[in-house]
Amino acid sequence: MSEERHMIPVWFFVGILLFIYGLLIFVTGLAEWSHPPANTELAHLHAPVWWGAIMVVMGAVFVKLFRPGTKAK
């Protein structure tokens, strides 16, 4: 993304969204840990917990690298 006019890079917005979504999914996964949804296959693998955690980490990395005021990599 061009930085000439100090536009916030799109990666920052991606990071914010991934972080928020990841957090929501992670917390939902934790909340249903002891009683996973009955009609979901492989619910015992607790996919929302680890998938949500991956998204939180990805989002945090994007936000850290591309937050306003940081030179785009």
Add this chain to the structure above:
Amino acid sequence: MIHFGVLLYALLEVPAAGESKIISLQPVDLAIIVIYFAAVLGIGFYLKKFAKRGEDFFVAGRGMTAWVAGLAFISANLGSLELLGWAGNAYQYGILAAHWYWVGAIPAMLFLALIMMPFYYICKTHSVPGYLELRYGNATSGLSAITFAVMTILMSGVNMYAMAVVMQVILGWNIHFSIWVSSLTVGIYVALGGLFSAIFNEVIQFFLIWLGALLIPILGLIESGGWSGMVAHIQQNFPGRDFTHMWGPMLHPSQNPMGVQWVAIVFGLGAVLSMGYWTTDFLVVQRVITAKDIRSAKTAPIIGAYFKMAVPFIVILPGLLGLAVLPYHLYPANVATAGQHTYDQVLPLMMARYLGPGLLGLGITALIAGFMSGMAGNISAFATVWTYDLYRPFIKKDATDRHYVAMGRWCTMIGLLISIGAAYIVTQFGSLMDYVQALFSFFIAPLFGTVIIGMLWKRATKKAGFWGLLAGITTAISTFALMRGHPERVAWFCFYAKAQPLAQQMWQALWAFVAVLVVSLLVTLATKPRPEAELRGLVMGLTEIPGEGHLPLVKRPVFWAAICFGVFLVLQWIFR
């Protein structure tokens, strides 16, 4: 928040009782959807201040990095109907459907990057019809611009209706609510930020689609016991049928359910249809034109090609897994009875199978994002072509830049309203949908023929461009009409009487392309060539393309393109 959730439920629910839906959403899923709408609108308002000049509004300031342009380029093609439709095709035809992602995309994307992009970029065109104006003049450009503008807006409406129907079937949402909320949101953020908004949303959509869909093949492979377990389950569920080989069943059309042989796949799909789509459909090319320099413009389609090669993992594999793990069979839409599911529903069925609350919201948001960014792509491309290729040359030549930007903003909203009108017309006359979708295919192959002749052959004349394009379009329409109206004539064009519509489309493209070549050649030989001085920067041999010899190997687009092509060949070998 609770009141808002109740209100949202009330608006979304279809009043008709007894209508079964595939997926039920929980409050956390709705929250994820609402956050997405708020985010894209917020980004649209933020980007408004950056989209004041025509160069910003229509070509995003030509300041995008290769990664942003590349992801937008691939996302413009990663729409929701694409995902649902190709997953359904994978359930119906097996891994043959992956031809549309590999031989039907990768060579064309690399060809765009290495051969065609330098010409688009060096001549500083804002659109594909813009290139045709420089190369062949107003008549060819006008013909191409009018057909593109009309088709884009109609396609946008048809997709809008189709997606609203999908949302009704999958989620039980009200069809009018889906149409109006999604299209008005798109209209607002594109009118505010122009192509900046469209591209930002496409990059966001790219991540949502991958993160929303990637879990399905991962969990599906775990459940079925890996690739070999999946193949064993498929053979058990569908004895005697081959769903997991791409080239073996292509020796004769009777050996595969598509009724197609390798000649049509390689030449019809790989050499014409996909070349037409990936190199001359302005909707996708517009994304690459926004790159900040020529090396980024060449690299962007190559980045897109790597991801395109991986898309079958989230689209084709879920279809195959559906064959393996679903405890019931799916049917074609025109055969399915009440209580049975159709091929196109395989992706949502797999989502419902593996994704619980939260993840399901992410998956549905990915579908909504894909739909909305597809619409944004159509609308932003329409605004550019209308303003720069029709309004400026034919209606108001010498207006200020500010005037053209205002025109772009207005025609974004007007184009959207026409799309909504088209959606409601299709609601009344459902059979029109097939024809409107077919219309788009009439122009892809001829346009590619005209553009590529113009780029590679300096002798091609203005009249050859116009008459070649017109001959190609006429051939495509005639071939389609003859095959659709008289199915016994399918064998005339496809050399096989039972060729399915996808196979017919490949042959139709091939014949249209041949017509463009023949007519362009004949007209060129009969007309006077343009002076070479007028063709500099437009044609091979008369254009100085910056060399890359001074760059280290890893920074040269051709190096990454070669690796990409190698991986593509290996994939063909593995799944042969």
